[in-house]
Amino acid sequence: MTTSSAISADAGDLPSQFDETIASDQRIEPRDWMPEGYRKTLIRQIAQHAHSEIIGMQPEGNWLTRAPSLRRKAILMAKVQDEAGHGLYLYSAAETLGAGRADLTERLIEGRQKYSSIFNYPTLTYADVGTIGWLVDGAAICNQVPLCRSSFGPYARAMIRVCKEESFHQRQGYELLTTMMRGTSEQREMVQESVNRWWWPALMMFGPPDDKSPNTEQSMAWGIKRHTNDELRQRFVDMSVPQAAALGVTFPDPDLVWNADRGHYDFGDPDWSEFMAVVKGNGAMNVERVERRRAAHENGTWVRDAAAAFAARGQEEQR
């Protein structure tokens, strides 16, 4: 914490205190002085992350009413509710930077702020529930574990709890797929078909290649980001290949091969034109996801009004 010293210091010292905090790997807290660019970058990143958690409830929520057993339904319901909780922690973290939740929600439903493009792909079979847990939550873990050491305190602390829950999500997905792989040949085909559809979009979750990622350098200098997109993508590939082998599925990439010199797997390039098309709003589900979010927000107006009226009455009674 640099808050108390920041208050007594000359305004001119504040930027150097910020730099020192970053250089010594300490946390910046909401009341500390911070450069406007740092605040803006964090708001953009945290808001995008919060929106992804909330929109990410939809693809799997799609299967809640058609889960194949009560056990699977209970697991999936818990998982989807966890994602709602992640969204709320993150909106709270954004609020400490002065970004109101109502405003961020407006920006999302007006298409002015983004969420992860992975959620603009449809969930066509129940195997997709398993594949999303394994690969999509798995990629999210690779992205988010380093964020537990992010330089902004509230974001880093939120990530610790989120990551614990994400690893449960990944395991439940992998366990579901393992069960299906022990089933009929139709079930095994369903798993492979699902993995074929999700593998490339999962690799795109790490964002564009480093040489086309303009914000990475500054975000790393500020300690907001700890690894580049390509480093994290490589980590994810290296982690996933043995898991696929244990499961008995393959990834749809003829260039995927162990490189003994590098000590990593080589792999092919995702189709970045597809990525850009989905980011720009032309994925299969972009319109539906945002429309559904808008409808849920509008349907919830009476709840927010009632909660505000209740809080106001409580305050009046205390007077």
Ligand SMILES: [Fe+2]
């Ligand atoms: Fe999550």
Ligand SMILES: [Fe+2]
């Ligand atoms: Fe998750």
